[in-house]
Amino acid sequence: xxxxxxxxxxxxxxxxxxxxxxxxxxxxxxxxxxxxxxxxxxxxxxxxxxxxxxxxxxxxxxxxxxxxxxxxxxxxxxxxxxxxxxxxxxxxxxxxxxxxxxxxxxxxxxxxxxxxxxxxxxxxxxxxxxxxxxxxxxxxxxxxxxxxxxxxxx
Amino acid sequence: xxxxxxxxxxxxxxxxxxxxxxxxxxxxxxxxxxxxxxxxxxxxxxxxxxxxxxxxxxxxxxxxxxxxxxxxxxxxxxxxxxxxxxxxxxxxxxxxxxxxxxxxxxxxxxxxxxxxxxxxxxxxxxxxxxxxxxxxxxxxxxxxxxxxxxxxxxxxxxxxxxxxxxxxxxxxxxxxxxxxxxxxxxxxxxxxxxxxxxxxxxxxxxxxxxxxxxxxxxxxxxxxxxxxxxxxxxxxxxxxxxxxxxxxxxxxxxxxxxxxxxxxxxxxxxxxxxxxxxxxxxxxxxxxxxxxxxxxxxxxxxxxxxxxxxxxxxxxxxxxxxxxxxxxxxxxxxxxxxxxxxxxxxxxxxxxxxxxxxxxxxxxxxxxxxxxxxxxxxxxxxxxxxxxxxxxxxxxxxxxxxxxxxxxxxxxxxxxxxxxxxxxxxxxxxxxxxxxxxxxxxxxxxxx
Numbered sequence: 001x002x003x004x005x006x007x008x009x010x011x012x013x014x015x016x017x018x019x020x021x022x023x024x025x026x027x028x029x030x031x032x033x034x035x036x037x038x039x040x041x042x043x044x045x046x047x048x049x050x051x052x053x054x055x056x057x058x059x060x061x062x063x064x065x066x067x068x069x070x071x072x073x074x075x076x077x078x079x080x081x082x083x084x085x086x087x088x089x090x091x092x093x094x095x096x097x098x099x100x101x102x103x104x105x106x107x108x109x110x111x112x113x114x115x116x117x118x119x120x121x122x123x124x125x126x127x128x129x130x131x132x133x134x135x136x137x138x139x140x141x142x143x144x145x146x147x148x149x150x151x152x153x154x
Numbered sequence: 155x156x157x158x159x160x161x162x163x164x165x166x167x168x169x170x171x172x173x174x175x176x177x178x179x180x181x182x183x184x185x186x187x188x189x190x191x192x193x194x195x196x197x198x199x200x201x202x203x204x205x206x207x208x209x210x211x212x213x214x215x216x217x218x219x220x221x222x223x224x225x226x227x228x229x230x231x232x233x234x235x236x237x238x239x240x241x242x243x244x245x246x247x248x249x250x251x252x253x254x255x256x257x258x259x260x261x262x263x264x265x266x267x268x269x270x271x272x273x274x275x276x277x278x279x280x281x282x283x284x285x286x287x288x289x290x291x292x293x294x295x296x297x298x299x300x301x302x303x304x305x306x307x308x309x310x311x312x313x314x315x316x317x318x319x320x321x322x323x324x325x326x327x328x329x330x331x332x333x334x335x336x337x338x339x340x341x342x343x344x345x346x347x348x349x350x351x352x353x354x355x356x357x358x359x360x361x362x363x364x365x366x367x368x369x370x371x372x373x374x375x376x377x378x379x380x381x382x383x384x385x386x387x388x389x390x391x392x393x394x395x396x397x398x399x400x401x402x403x404x405x406x407x408x409x410x411x412x413x414x415x416x417x418x419x420x421x422x423x424x425x426x427x428x429x430x431x432x433x434x435x436x437x438x439x440x441x442x443x444x445x446x447x448x449x450x451x452x453x454x455x456x457x458x459x460x461x462x463x464x465x466x467x468x469x470x471x472x473x474x475x476x477x478x479x480x481x482x483x484x485x486x487x488x489x490x491x492x493x494x495x496x497x498x499x500x501x502x503x504x505x506x507x508x509x510x511x512x513x514x515x516x517x518x519x520x521x522x523x524x525x526x527x528x529x530x531x532x533x534x535x536x537x538x539x540x541x542x543x544x545x546x547x548x549x550x551x552x553x554x555x556x557x558x559x560x561x562x563x564x565x566x567x568x569x570x571x572x573x574x575x576x577x578x579x580x581x582x583x584x585x586x587x588x589x590x591x592x593x594x595x596x597x598x599x600x601x602x
Contacts, residue, residue, distance in 0.1 A: 029237045030269055037242035038319055039158070039188070039223045135272035138279060139241055140317050 015045045018146070019058065019065035022111075023050045023074045027134070031069070034139040044146070051077055052093045059103070066105065067149060068097065071112045071134075072119065087119060094126045107149050158320065158352050159186040159209060164218035166208055166375075178204040179215065180375040186354065186368075188319075191346045193355040193363055196372035202356045205372070206322055209354065210243050211235040222320075240269050244313030246338075248325040250305040252297040254523045258308050259284065259293040265315035283311040287341070298526060302504045303334030310341055321345055323355045327362050328423065329503045339364055414438040417480065421473055422463070425502055433463045440477055447478055457539030464538035466577045469505075506533050513572045517565060528559040529569075536573060546570040 020031050028048050035044050047063065049055035051074055059065075072090040075081055097103050107129040110120075120131050129149065137145070166179040178201045186192055194202035207213035209220060211227050219226040222242060230238065252261050259280050266276035284290040287307040297305055306326065313321055323342060327335040343365040346353045355362060363369060371379040418434035425433075433454065440450045455470040456462025465473060510530050514521065521529070532549045535541045541549075550566035552558020561569065 025233070026237075026270065029234050030241070033234065033237045033241055036223055036225055037238065041223055041225065135270050136275050138266075138271065138275075138317060139269070 015043060016066045016146075017064060018044055018046045019049060019055060019063065019068045020046055021049045021052065021055050021068065021070040021074060023071070027071075031142075034142060038140065038143055040143060050074075052089055053077065055093070056096065059097075059100070064102070064106075067107045067109060067146065069109050069111045070094075072110055072114050072123070073112060087114075087122075091122060091126065094123065094128060098127060109145075109149075156188045157185040158188040158190075158223060160219075160221040160224075161185070161209075162219050162221075164208065164215050164220060166204060166213060166215040166217075170216065178375050179208060182218070182375075182377055184370060184377060184380065186352060188352055189346070189350050190368055191343070191353040191355075191366050192368040192370060193357055193366040194370050194372055195357055195360075195363065196378075197358055200372040201375035202358075202372050203324065204375070206245075206324055206354070206356050210245065210322060211238055237269070240265055241316045242318055243320045243322055244315065244318040246306075246309050246313045246321065246323040246326045248328040250297070250302075250309045250329075252305060252308055252312070254297050257294050257296055258289065258300070261297065261308060262311045262315055265312060269316060280311070280315070283314050284308075286314075287311045298523065301334075302329050302507065303331070303337065306330060306334065306338055307341075310338070314345075318351070320352045320354065323353065325357055325359075325362075326355065327357070327359065331504060335361075414441055417477065421476065423502065425463075429458060429463055432458070432461075436463065437477055441481065447474060450474060450477070455539075459540065462539070464540065466537045466539070468577065469537075502534070502537075506530050506537070509533050509537075509573070509576060513569050513576065517561075517569065519565075522554070524554050525559050525561075528554065528557060532559065533573065536577070543570055543574050546573060 020028065022028055022031075028050075032046050032048070035041060035046060047058065047065070049058060052070075055068075055070075070090065070093070073083065073086050074090065076086060076089055079085065094108055097106060097108060108127075109130040109132060110123055110128055111132045111134060113134045114120075115133050123131060130145070132142075132145065161182050161184050164179050164182040165177070168174075168176040168178055180201075182205070194205050196202050204213060208215050211230070215228065219228055221227070222238070227235065227238065252258075253264065256264065259277055262280035262283055263273065263276035266279060267273060271279070281290065281293065284293055287310055289304055289307045289311070292300060292304060292308075297308070300308065306329075321342070326338050326342070330338060339362070342353055342355070345351045346365070355366065357363065367383055369379075369381040369383065370377050371381065414434050414437040417437055418430050422430045422433050436445070436450060436453055439445045440447070445453070451470050451474040453461070454463040454465045454473060455467060456464070458464040507530070510526065510533055513533075514529065529550065532541075532546050536543070536546050547566045547570035549557075550559045550561045550569055551563050552560070554560040559566070
């Protein structure tokens with residue numbers, strides 16, 4: 001693997017790993033699709049989780065995302081499923097990532113239809129790297145936002 | 155080579171296994187480079203439209219693979235394919251395919267709504283596209299209030315809605331007059347050169363190839379030749395392809411035969427292949443002086459079912475004069491091409507559109523989309539001589555439910571009379587009067 005990398009350093013430069021967390025089928029397809037159709041599959045590796053439980057399991061099993069895109073309204077499989085509970089679970093997930101030393105470089109971007117400023121503030125307080133509202137960005141704007149995240153310029 | 159589309163061993167059959175089976179794509183192997191401007195070029199039924207459907211994931215192929223950015227689209231689920239069609243490719247259709255009940259702004263915003271963009275954002279982006287295509291002033295209008303050329307610009311704006319890297323244009327000039335056709339070609343070139351988008355055009359008309367960089371020649375579902383237009387001498391490439399198209403692949407076609415084919419294809423844009431073929435034969439006979447000018451005019455005026463081409467009288471006259479001027483001046487094929495490029499002769503669809511606007515001009519009521527469609531169908535049938543004036547009034551008067559136009563008896567009669575005046579058919583009483591009317595109606599038509 002290493003020799004191979006040295007032989008073709010540009011082609012096989014390390015891809016940026018994105019973990020996308022959302023339970024909306026269309027959004028999952030859309031997010032992968034736009035990076036693919038705009039020819040960015042060389043730069044990004046996208047894995048998808050439909051719940052925070054699933055995302056946490058992936059991380060425990062060694063997934064090491066450079067960027068996490070997450071909705072804050074992901075429905076909960078267990079317990080109450082109210083909007084408040086969902087946001088609580090999202091905040092809890094962000095804290096867990098922030099406390100995980102091996103993920104200190106991981107950027108967290110909220111990508112949600114939730115536009116409430118107070119909620120956005122709560123997430124900013126935890127040190128997220130961006131808060132994007134779904135439906136307010138064109139496909140290419142999502143890609144260039146991702147490209148421009150600090151240290152991720154390709 | 156950085157290929158955006160790689161097509162390998164693709165075979166596509168329609169009605170596979172049945173007696174009606176068609177092998178529409180036969181072992182196609184091609185690569186399209188990112189940023190290229192390519193055309194699939196060939197006669198009707200050569201498989202070029204199927205090629206387009208296969209690339210855009212509309213038609214599933216039975217064998218082979220089509221990779222977009224290295225990812226085979228035959229492995230996608232239906233939902234993923236639907237998303238790919240919204241974000242990966244923008245299609246410019248010959249028939250424009252706008253939604254009649256939505257205004258222009260909403261027509262362009264629609265594809266963005268499909269991918270979850272909010273309507274506020276979508277309308278801001280749609281407006282930017284309308285500005286780019288110089289049609290911002292029509293944002294609040296509805297498609298049927300726009301000319302064909304304007305509608306085609308809306309079609310281009312809509313194709314750009316989700317900012318796709320690939321633009322597919324399906325016979326994009328088919329229903330446009332030459333000025334609008336030039337405009338569309340200019341935009342396509344801009345989308346290629348300025349935006350760096352990959353353009354794929356499907357066409358059977360050589361003059362559409364003006365700015366194309368790679369030409370895939372197709373016949374019977376097979377790619378017969380791949381041509382790089384290295385030489386940017388457009389005129390040269392154009393005449394070469396024109397020659398190829400007109401000689402039908404054989405080198406023995408005479409110059410006269412080619413001129414006949416060129417004129418037939420151009421003057422009868424929008425007509426069926428059968429009508430164009432018959433017209434071409436008649437032009438050929440006239441070129442070889444096998445029939446007189448008068449005979450030629452009578453024949454092209456006769457309905458198709460009676461062995462004619464079904465051009466109405468005024469058009470027959472214009473076309474005859476056209477052909478005569480070509481014969482008199484003994485123009486060679488390049489000159490013929492130069493003349494028709496500047497010709498104001500409209501394709502049939504546009505012509506019907508103009509005629510419909512003119513004949514209902516005095517009608518006080520409001521017409522629904524269905525009524526407009528019914529009226530245009532009646533006009534087309536009358537122009538081609540397949541129905542007489544009495545039948546026109548009858549269909550106009552028939553209810554919309556019975557596929558008529560649902561007009562009152564009196565309105566139907568007045569409108570059908572106006573159509574007859576325009577067609578220049580002799581109305582028995584007061585011949586002088588009619589002639590004057592015909593001239594003035596011709597002028598009104600030109601003004602539209």
